[in-house]
Amino acid sequence: MNKQLIKQPILEIRNLKTWFPIKRGIMARTAGYVKAVDGISMHLYKGETLGLVGESGCGKTTLGRTLLRLEKPQKGKILFLGKNLLDLKRKKLQEMRKRIQMIFQDPLTSLNPRMNVLDIVTEGLVEYKIIKKNKEDHAKRLMKEVGLDENSIYRYPHEFSGGQRQRISIARSISLKPDLLICDEPVSALDVSVQAQIINLLLDLRDSYNLSYIFISHDISIVSNIANRIAVMYLGKIVEQGPASDVINNPMHPYTKALINAVPTPGIYKKKKIVLKGETPSPSSPPPGCHFHTRCSEVMDICRKTAPQESKSGMRQVWCHLYKGIG
């Protein structure tokens, strides 16, 4: 097989910006923007899993929603299999939508309360005319895959526990066997044992259908179990990126260091813990220079004035003045 072909990224994002206007006063004039996603570039190969981690509110969900075109970006390109999703007209977009699915962060708001589970998990299959009959069988199979009782397909979302609801949302999103699955905190409401089962299910699906995942999670231990590559976000930007094991073994950016250090490990009592001090800066008027400088333990003079440029070494990229040399 042509190697070039294999290495064509399934997804490529170029300088993507999604800003939310802040409206003020009775005239609702725009007083500024929440720069939720502020100039992100990245790529994803077929069969690859990119772990996306970062502080709460740094723009992870917005990035995912923008890829689905649920949010309108200010700027940038989203190339899916070479085509810019932002240029697609409705019909073509509909086609593409089938191939990109998302497991939403909050299952309660993303599941229609008036639909029973049978209809929820087979909605896509019916809409795209993949199945015509035997809806029940398909629903039962999907329920089984995510470890839910197959006899509960006539129940409604509110009749399930939080973790069960999250699995319903997972069942729905894998029903179409998409090429790209954006998982937004897919296992955060699940206990460790079910979590492990779901992660294993995602790994199996990846292996059998060569799916690609963007795996958003606040839990870097989980990410480390599934991701090939990790991208770390801070305030709308990627600050570090590289192969998962490298990033975890040898975090370079001070924010990544804090993130990895803060992971509580059962049975190990950490004496020295880096707790990030200081307020989370505002995404509408981020600090000048390096966005992290207000909380960075290694801050230098230059950090307060100049935004760090990318330093690259092999597969690693980091945006921090400490690493000016390596590029």
Added chain:
Amino acid sequence: MIQKNSPGLNNEKKLLEIDKLTVSFETDEGVFKAVDDVSFHVKNNEIVGLIGESGCGKSVTALSILRLIPSPAGRIEKGRIILGGKDLLKLDIREMKQIRGNAVSMIFQEPAAALSPLHKIGRQMIEGLMLHKNISKKTAWNIAENWLKKVSIPDAGERMYSYPYQLSGGMQQRVMIAMALMPAPDLVIADEPTTALDVTTQAQIFELIKELRQSHTSILLITHDMGIIWEMCGRVIVMYASRIAEEGNINDIFFKPVHPYTRGLLKSVPKLSTEAGRLMPIPGFVPSPFNYPSGCYFRDRCPQAFDRCKKEKPQLVDLGNGHKAACFLV
């Protein structure tokens, strides 16, 4: 082995006592027990962890305390819930309203369950405060804004005017945390309070919660995150399929677990690993409440099950020092 100093002496006063709580639901498939004969207590100034597999009844237990079980589908069949000497199950609606969000507050598992999509954050935050604390709108507003800052929400002043959908998942969760902690209640029931929070933000929130404990608040912490349990809790209750499987102080549960379910649970904790790969879940799935096996509910997944487990239901046995387990092996 590093042992944690677990605070809490045996003679401390019990703030909350749950006694033989049984809660059932009626569904199209029939009636089942979501919580079955559950008893435990929370002492003053104590942080107690409640863990167990998805669907085992943690949230239903929590909701029962506030009498928020959706009716008529759900029903508290049996039991007592004593808070500071009062049986909450005997209170009328008005008295119960006084308790909610005042003496006891709850951080819900899903923000959408607690935050109205129609109203701005600020308005939702001050409502409870004004109701219970008899303060002016302006004072309440200031307190609320200050709490948004405490839970590390940037641009707090601006955010008071945001609708929930304009906040990230973790920010909504923190708004809820602020709302629950604000009135300085006697008991906070925190149902998966930090599932959407990264570890650094989580650490800040837990600092806050620990501070609160200094000022007398007790916490019932429901989480699947063993790391959090380890860092926060003195005592842990493990549930499996609607019943308590094991209970004990943090060191006993982590280093000397006796129930095969607890042992399996601890084994499946994901570690910060440098190699992607499969995790070790407990084999099989939690049985549906309609087909619980006879005898011990954990029987068909238990590596150590033997004859007796098929015939009898194991009861909690006291192993001393507050360590209890429901298993015939002990």
